[in-house]
Amino acid sequence: MAHFDPNAKPFSHKWLDERLAVDTLQKVLSTEYWIPKNINFLWAMxxxxxATFGILLLSGIFLLMYYIPDTKLAFDSVNHTIMGEVGYGWLWRHMHGVAASVVFLIIYIHMLTGIYYGSYKRGRELIWISGMLLFxxxxxxxxxxxxxxxGQMSYWAGMVITNLFSLGSLNLNGLVEWIRGDYVPGQAFLGRFFMLHVLLMPLIIMxxxxxxxxTLRIPHVxxxxxxxxxxxxxxxxWKAGNxxxxxxxxxxxxxxxxxxxxMSIYFIIYFYLVxxxxxxxxxxVNFDPADPLKTPPHIYPEWYFLWSYEILRPFSKNAGLIxxxxxxxxxxxxxxxDRSANVAPANRRGLFKYWFWILVVDMIVLTIMGKVPxxxxxxxxxxxxxxxxxxxxxxxxxxxxxxxPVRGSK
Amino acid sequence: MSDRRDFFGKALGAFAGLGALGALYAAKRTWDPLPSVKAAGFTTLDLSGLSENKLYVDKWRGKPILIIKVAKNSKPNEAPNGNNKNAYEDPRLISVGGHKYMIVIGLCTHLGCIPDYFSDKHKFICPCHGGQFNAAGEVLKAPPPSPLVIPPFKITGNKVVLGEEGPEYKKLKESGLVA
Incomplete structure (x- = not known):
């Protein structure tokens, strides 16, 4: 049996360490988790x-208290109750909406940083894959x-995106109706997406x-x-004082x-936006209530989905889906x-440098084209x-x- | 000894597996459309008194239904895919009381947006991805892969009941013209 000092005061450091190994935990997770010096601000993403996920969670908790997942009441519960009546309800909604948008900007910067510096190679594959699962x-x-x-954009985005699951010429309309729980997005659809949004997806994300x-702990950043x-x-x-x-x-x-x-600089910008x-x-468009008999003149997703939406658009139905x-x-x-063993910034990697920057420009072009008619x-x-x-x-x-091979890498 | 443990392990696994399968099935059924949703859904359209070449919109099972009393000359002003025949001659039109009607589900067969009708051009244009249809619901321009879908219908006098399969609908279906 482990040794428990009978004289240790309850909840003292020693008492906790004997029961929870707090010293070891602290070393492994923070004070002896080593980060290279040779990094820049992009490593803070x-x-x-x-932190942004934390903001989404907190603001979401407050929104959840007044939101009503009912097709007849949902629109007013957001646009009337939360925005107009609930004290500081507007603050939670704007924090939630703005954070949902900027979190994708940071995700893209985080991903592109990883690609630029080759941070997905040699032992770091699982960091990349778990990161993509998070995306x-x-x-x-x-x-x-x-x-x-x-609102109108909620309804029609729901219609268009769930229709993707008919998988083109396979015409899996039964699957689409199963996902919706109805022939068109309705109460069953709103109820299940509400559940996904407030419980199942947050659990998966956490x-x-x-x-x-x-995945980061052993290969390090x-x-x-x-x-x-x-x-x-x-x-x-470091520990010896050098x-x-x-x-x-x-x-x-x-x-x-x-x-x-x-983070402080980020939050100054974030709250300026909020x-x-x-x-x-x-x-x-989403300030008009959902109307199943009227398509908005131009349906487009939020900016962070535009690049992949634009890859769908120019092709015929099946090719577009593929x-x-x-x-x-x-x-x-x-x-x-990526078949090269080089772990190096893209600008030292020959053709990969051009590949990286063409990818960045191409995704920006796709994003812009996804927005225009x-x-x-x-x-x-x-x-x-x-x-x-x-x-x-x-x-x-x-x-x-x-x-x-780049100089210095094996 | 280890035989006995193996047996218990397998028995436990088998029961847990059965339970998991049962739970999966229950979960699947919970996501199914409710019987009340499936049972609701007959719409009666009264076609008397419609004007020619004008779009009427009704609703069936939550989906928009587009109705046009097709004029004798309904040639689209242009058809990027070359299909510029007169919509009035189209076999997909439904004859009721001596007139021809287009009755379709108003969701683009690409991704389900509602196409807008331009009566002067005799065609539909979808606002989402630019697909086009003529006044009989036939494709004039991709991305939609197939014509607008004709819902199950039954003709009774000047009225059309959606949701029931009448002889005219069955004939269209056999000829493969409903979708």
Whole structure:
């Protein structure tokens, strides 16, 4: 049996350590979790995402107290009760809406940082894959949340997206009706998406966040040069007092203080948006109640889904669905499609440098084209951009296979 | 000894597996459309007194129903896919009381948006992805892969009941013209 000191005062440090191993926990999770020195502000995005998720959870709890998941009452419970009657209800709604939008901006920055610095390779594959699972879960969470105000855009986005599950010429209308619980989005649909949004998806997201942190613990975070650091050796130097020579710092309190600094700047911008420019996250079309007999003149998703929506649009129904499915899953395979062993920033990696920047520009072009009406020159640009996206992934294994080893990497 | 443990392990696994399957089935059934949702759903359309080449909208099982009394000359102004025949000659039209009507579910067969009717051009244009249909619901421009769907109907005098399969509907269905 473990040893319990009979003289330890209840809830004293010793008493807790004997029962919970708080010292070991603290070392493993924070004070002896080592972070390289050679990083920049982009390494703070993970904590910013965790904090934004916290904001979504908190503001969501307050919204949940007055929201009514009933097709007849939902619209008013949001636009009348929460926005007009509940004290500071507008604050929770604007915080929730703005955070839901900016969280995707940070996710994209976080993903592109990972791609640029090669932080998905050699031992870090599971970090990438669990991160992609988080991306998909956040997408489902955002979509299900978008249904809840039961406005025109909620209804028609729900109609269009659930129709995707008929899988084109397979005509699986039974599956679509099963997902909706009705022939069209109705009460059954609103009820189940409400459940997904407030319970099941948040649970999945929280479990995945734990997994994502877990996958990071052994390989540690990457650094600006992709240098392979002997964390044990460098940690010894730090602990021996050679803090200048050591290439690492402890997560807590040293790295965390930098994280908090970047987070502070982020929150200044975030709250500026919440108080002065929340309207960018509030589509005016969704301030009309859902009307099953009237399609809005132009249906488009929120900005963060536009690039993949645009990959669906220029093709015929079946080809469009295949291209859309491709766009949804292809990022998962990045660690295996990149055949080069180089862990280095893209600008030192030959053709991959161009691949990366073309990908970034292409996704921005797709995003813009997804927003404008589908006609004339826009259709052409959209088609070219969609093909560019597909071709980029097709050539990736070849250009990375030809890549020469970068100095310093094995 | 280990035989006995194996047996208990397998028995436990089998029972737990059965329970899991049962729970999955119950979960699936919980997500099914409710009987009340499925049972509701007959709409009667009165076609007397409709004007030609004008769009009328009704509702059946929560879906919009588009009705046009098709004029004798309903050629679309242009058809990007070359299908520019006169919609009045289309076999998908439903004859009621000596007039021809287009009665379709008003959801684009691409992704389910409601197409808008432009009576001067004799065609529908979908606001979402730019698909086009003529006044009989036939495709004039992709992405929609198939014509607008004709709901099950039964003709009684000047009225049409949606949700019931009359002889005219069965004939169309046999010829593969309903969707």
């Amino acid at each position: 993970g904590m910013i995402l965790a 998909v879960s956040f997408s489902a969470e955002a979509f299900s949340g978008y249904m809840l105000p039961w 479990a995945l966040i734990v997994l994502h942190f877990g 990457n650094n600006q040069d992709g240098e392979e650091i002997d964390f044990e050796e460098e940690a010894k130097k 803090r200048k020579e050591s290439k690492v710092i402890p997560f807590n309190p040293v790295f965390l203080s930098k994280d908090v600094f970047v 108080f002065y420019h929340f309207e960018f996250a509030m589509d005016p 291209a859309f499915g491709f766009a949804q899953v292809i990022f998962f395979f990045l660690p295996f499609l 589908p006609m004339g020159i826009y259709t052409t640009i959209g088609t070219v951009a969609a093909w560019t996206f597909i071709l980029l992934w097709a050539v990736l294994p070849f250009i990375t296979k030809m890549e020469k």
